[in-house]
Amino acid sequence: MANVKYVSATRVYAKDTPPAVDALDLDIRDGEFMVLVGPSGSGKTTALRMLAGLEPLDGGRVEIGDRDVTFVSPKDRDIAMVFQNYALYPQKTVAENMGFALKMAGVHKDERARRVREAARLLDLDDALLDRKPKQLSGGQRQRVAMGRAIVREPKVFLMDEPLSNLDAKLRVQTRSQIAELQHRLGITTVYVTHDQVEAMTMGHRVAVLSGGNLQQCASPRELYENPVNQFVAGFIGSPAMNLQTVPLADGGARLAGTVLPLPGPIQTAAKAAGLSELVLGIRPEHLHLANGSGELPGDVMLVEELGADALLHVRLPGGGDPVVARAEGRRPPAMGQHVTLHVQPEDMFAFHPVTGARLAG
Amino acid sequence: MAVIETSAAAPEVGIRPRGVNRRERWQRRLPLLPALIYIVVVTQIPFLVTLWYSFQNYFWNIPGGAHWAGVSNYTAVFTNAAFRAALVRSVVMTAIAVIVAMILGVAFAVLLDRKFFGRGVARTLIITPFLVMPAAAALVWSGPMLDPNFGLLNWLLEPFGVNHVAWLSTHALGSVIVVMIWQWTPFMTLIALAGLQSQPAETLEAAKVDGAGAFATFRELTIPHLRPYIELGILLGSIYLVNTFDQVRLMTNGGPGTSTTNLPFYLYQEVNNAFDVGGAAAAGVVTVVLTIIVATFALRMFARVFQFEEAGV
Amino acid sequence: MSATTLRARSADPRRVREMAGRVGWGIVAWVVSIGFFLPVLWMVITAFKPESAAETWPPQFVFRPTLSEFSLVFSGMGPYLTHSVIATVGSTILVLVLGIPAAYALSVRPIKRWRDGLFFFISTKMLPIVAAIGPLYVIALHTHLLDSIWLLIILYTAMNLPLAIWMIRSFMLEVPSELLEAARLDGAGQIREITSVILPITTPGLVSTALICVIFAWNELFLALNLTITNAATMPMYLISSVPQEGLYIAHLSAAATVASIPVIIVGWIAQRSLVRGLSMGAIK
Numbered sequence: 004m005a006n007v008k009y010v011s012a013t014r015v016y017a018k019d020t021p022p023a024v025d026a027l028d029l030d031i032r033d034g035e036f037m038v039l040v041g042p043s044g045s046g047k048t049t050a051l052r053m054l055a056g057l058e059p060l061d062g063g064r065v066e067i068g069d070r071d072v073t074f075v076s077p078k079d080r081d082i083a084m085v086f087q088n089y090a091l092y093p094q095k096t097v098a099e100n101m102g103f104a105l106k107m108a109g110v111h112k113d114e115r116a117r118r119v120r121e122a123a124r125l126l127d128l129d130d131a132l133l134d135r136k137p138k139q140l141s142g143g144q145r146q147r148v149a150m151g152r153a154i155v156r157e158p159k160v161f162l163m164d165e166p167l168s169n170l171d172a173k174l175r176v177q178t179r180s181q182i183a184e185l186q187h188r189l190g191i192t193t194v195y196v197t198h199d200q201v202e203a204m205t206m207g208h209r210v211a212v213l214s215g216g217n218l219q220q221c222a223s224p225r226e227l228y229e230n231p232v233n234q235f236v237a238g239f240i241g242s243p244a245m246n247l248q249t250v251p252l253a254d255g256g257a258r259l260a261g262t263v264l265p266l267p268g269p270i271q272t273a274a275k276a277a278g279l280s281e282l283v284l285g286i287r288p289e290h291l292h293l294a295n296g297s298g299e300l301p302g303d304v305m306l307v308e309e310l311g312a313d314a315l316l317h318v319r320l321p322g323g324g325d326p327v328v329a330r331a332e333g334r335r336p337p338a339m340g341q342h343v344t345l346h347v348q349p350e351d352m353f354a355f356h357p358v359t360g361a362r363l364a365g
Numbered sequence: 366m367a368v369i370e371t372s373a374a375a376p377e378v379g380i381r382p383r384g385v386n387r388r389e390r391w392q393r394r395l396p397l398l399p400a401l402i403y404i405v406v407v408t409q410i411p412f413l414v415t416l417w418y419s420f421q422n423y424f425w426n427i428p429g430g431a432h433w434a435g436v437s438n439y440t441a442v443f444t445n446a447a448f449r450a451a452l453v454r455s456v457v458m459t460a461i462a463v464i465v466a467m468i469l470g471v472a473f474a475v476l477l478d479r480k481f482f483g484r485g486v487a488r489t490l491i492i493t494p495f496l497v498m499p500a501a502a503a504l505v506w507s508g509p510m511l512d513p514n515f516g517l518l519n520w521l522l523e524p525f526g527v528n529h530v531a532w533l534s535t536h537a538l539g540s541v542i543v544v545m546i547w548q549w550t551p552f553m554t555l556i557a558l559a560g561l562q563s564q565p566a567e568t569l570e571a572a573k574v575d576g577a578g579a580f581a582t583f584r585e586l587t588i589p590h591l592r593p594y595i596e597l598g599i600l601l602g603s604i605y606l607v608n609t610f611d612q613v614r615l616m617t618n619g620g621p622g623t624s625t626t627n628l629p630f631y632l633y634q635e636v637n638n639a640f641d642v643g644g645a646a647a648a649g650v651v652t653v654v655l656t657i658i659v660a661t662f663a664l665r666m667f668a669r670v671f672q673f674e675e676a677g678v
Numbered sequence: 679m680s681a682t683t684l685r686a687r688s689a690d691p692r693r694v695r696e697m698a699g700r701v702g703w704g705i706v707a708w709v710v711s712i713g714f715f716l717p718v719l720w721m722v723i724t725a726f727k728p729e730s731a732a733e734t735w736p737p738q739f740v741f742r743p744t745l746s747e748f749s750l751v752f753s754g755m756g757p758y759l760t761h762s763v764i765a766t767v768g769s770t771i772l773v774l775v776l777g778i779p780a781a782y783a784l785s786v787r788p789i790k791r792w793r794d795g796l797f798f799f800i801s802t803k804m805l806p807i808v809a810a811i812g813p814l815y816v817i818a819l820h821t822h823l824l825d826s827i828w829l830l831i832i833l834y835t836a837m838n839l840p841l842a843i844w845m846i847r848s849f850m851l852e853v854p855s856e857l858l859e860a861a862r863l864d865g866a867g868q869i870r871e872i873t874s875v876i877l878p879i880t881t882p883g884l885v886s887t888a889l890i891c892v893i894f895a896w897n898e899l900f901l902a903l904n905l906t907i908t909n910a911a912t913m914p915m916y917l918i919s920s921v922p923q924e925g926l927y928i929a930h931l932s933a934a935a936t937v938a939s940i941p942v943i944i945v946g947w948i949a950q951r952s953l954v955r956g957l958s959m960g961a962i963k
Binding site: 501 | 700701703704706707708710711712714715716717718720721724732733734735736737775776777779780782783784787788789790795798799801802803804805806807808809810811812813814815816817832833835836839840843868893896897899900903904913914917918921927928931932934935936938939942943946947950953954
């Protein structure tokens, strides 16, 4: 069990190109499930590989258990990794795959077999599968073998690189909870990389959002959702995504599609202090309420996505611009083409600097 | 990669009319026919003629043409010590050459698998012996390389106490085998290299994280991965190496004595020098039969090599 | 957000080790490569020597180069060269003409018993040609093909066809099935399918295959030696003839060997990638 620290960790691939990971500072507590999330190219996988020792650091350092491992080779870091494509050894059986690291460490055959069986049981892998080769397994089974290979080692840190991305949707949801539960049971510090923000939100104790090699925000899922620190985080976390539009400032509020929406005081103050004439307005779909005629935002329903319990309405506001997405009751949603009005509470609105993306008065 | 094939005129009804099926089948066979007929004519006819002649008494230098000889040619072949010796020698030469070439090939492939300065040029140099005309290789090794008085090898080995060795006299078989190895190692290298480069990088990284050093990774992962490639190399290499003729003819002419006479050279001598068409034919047939037997065993052992990708339906 | 100072690579012990390893590896690889290539190098060097400088002890590395041996070689090789070119090019073209449709019938639109077909072709290569040389001679004699360039073309084609079919077939199997299905939906028949879809995509593979056929045909000695004398004698034969029964010959031999081998060597070097593809990938699938 160990904590993990990134201290100003930097990775630059080619000279004079922007860093893949730029001075990352991250403290991961012992036993924590930390998710690194971000779009492709955000540096999350690179950061993970730096922790694994598969990528060298061009600046800063990485610590595992308060020990500087920046120059230590992967096998001496006491870590285990689950790769995106599982990277199972094709010519070895499942048991041999799972026991490989132990064999390399010189663990005796019987002890190896015992630990492999234990891990297999933990992961619900049938004993019969132990003698099969990877190509005889289904995708889900392979994924579990990859996890088993990591678990068997009882390492200080688990590293997982998008382990669910190759599974079909249903299996993904199922395995997600299994992984979270497993981590809770074993209590091993886990660093988990994904591009899927739903995975991030449901699995992590804390989530680190990365973009362009930079850490945007690291906080609990709830904190990220309710208090995004900039426009990127606000728009990335939450599904369906927050409605974001650049709107001009008007007296006492912001003008959205011809209507002036009153902005909370702090936002107005911050906007004035920054000398802004416009800002990026952010409203989550569930905060756009269908008001029967009395809402301040009129619009026409372009599309209704019926999800069963909810319905997502894509509403086009007057004055053009992108349609906004509003969440409505699933039972009797408006029809396509229908004219509706939407209402939003001022305190539910987010505002971001139009240039830097930083949150105004958060 | 499976090619999904739908019958050309599959009607909506479940039952396919038989006529369409037959036409489709012949349509598919048509492209194969020219090559098939060609090969059958060019290879099977001579073989049948060989078979016929093997039962004939036919000497070039004796007028009168061919007479029926029953199985006398065959008994001659089986009792002929020279034939048996040539056969054994062929097997030995091929086996040694193939195995050593493969070992070197894997070693060279490992060398070439990592990036280093001028890797492309190094690879070009290593490939070249395969491109050199075998006849040219044989002559160059005989003369400029192995000549007892002027050869480069003797000069290179002089510091090690080697003194003007007449390689082609004292180590004739070894010399010929060396040239065979020299020319076929590039082939093995390229096959092994393809194998090495087809190893998924992720698996190697997983091994690194799992604590495997370079040797352990090579032993546990790379060699098993290379196995089908190695088997293919051995199979293909054997097919070509067992027919080695040029080097024997040009370096040692089968000698000294018959110490380097392999099967192809022996048969050549039978025809050319002994003028014994019948005898050579019988020896040839025996060779063919032996080859088929060996090949059948080899194919069964190396069944994996013929991983015929599932062609379409 | 970044004004980070980057650490020098030399400060990272792992990377230093890696770089040192790479340099060491490169040195070993180069020593091995040059050593392996040495006979070829020596052949070419010796070719530029006057005969007197070729037969010395110790072997000379510094000498006055001369083209006299080369001019001797060039003056004598004319017809041999022509025959080699005709036999090689002719047989390679024939191999492609026969092999492409055959490979097609064994891969993209396979016949029912494609495995047997493939095996049959390969099996013909397993039977040593030496076994049939006597009867071949007799047949050639009776069909008036002895010492004819056509005989060589015919035989070389048969010699290379099995491997060519195997290789072309594996390249054809790489054509994405979606492209073929799209073409079929567009109404393409077999011929159109081959010419518009398969040939363009497999062109690199066809080049590799042709290259290998050229190499084997150009270098072939046994058949040429036994079945030709003057009218179809090829470069390998010329090479043999350049070894006199007695007298000095090492430089001349080297020149002849160099000239004989150079075409294939240069072609192999230029199309190296094709060659590598062909030898390694074409044979394995």
